[in-house]
Amino acid sequence: MGNLLCCVQVEQSTVAVKEGFGRFEQVLQPGCHCMPWFLGKQVAGHLSLRLQQLDLRCETKTKDNVFVNVVASIQYRALAEKANDAFYKLSNTKTQLQAYVFDVIRASVPKLNLDDAFEQKNDIAKAVEEELEKAMSAYGYEIVQTLIVDIDPDEHVKRAMNEINAAARLRVAANEKAEAEKILLIKRAEGEAESKYLSGMGIARQRQAIVDGLRDSVLGFSVNVPGTTAKDVMDMVLVTQYFDTLKEIGAASKSSSVFIPHGPGAVREVASQIRDGLLQASHH
Structure with missing residues (x-):
């Protein structure tokens, strides 16, 4: 019905490309537009201005020869002011984006060891974003955000990494346990030394008291009984x-003493x- 009335409707967040006898004329903004088809005017197609996301999975190798799958998410959108370039210059936008992303990832990750690759995910994402921004701006597209979602090594590699981590933690636990036992032994030895010291002091005082008592008894008896x-x-x-x-x-009921002749x-x-x-x- 729109074609019969020479009218065309463009939806919100979308632009239409108008051609006259097969030649680009203008970009139609959202709304209703007159399109006299009998004068050779037509809509060549529509272009969405909404934010789009492309998820990619790229296999590559790290510097220490570990194969990993790098999962990346590219958020992009077409620019309204360059809609004609976005519509005419690229036949398959997602394929073009994928080629650039794979090229940057396979140039960046092989320079890093596996541990460094995990730590420098943001640097890899930044490198991908800069390359895409430089390349895709000529085609009327804006790169909004580039994310390295995950770096996934082989299952055997992950198991080996977990075993290395577990061994390191067990080593730390063994050291802590040994230190605790060492402290316990030192404290026990210090306690035994203190106990023996105090026991020795007690025995020495006991013997001193016995000697003092005997001396007092001898002196007292000598004074009271002359001639002794x-x-x-x-x-x-x-x-x-x-x-x-x-x-x-003899008074003890359960005495275990043994007497010898004396x-x-x-x-x-x-x-x-x-x-x-x-x-x-x-x-x-």
């Missing part, structure tokens, strides 16, 4: 302690040893 010597008093004190010890052992006379030897020790200590 220190040796006599020491012998009596030791014999008294000897019988007190036997009494305590007699109170053996106390004299013990008294002699203690007396000699006291004399040497006082001499020093």
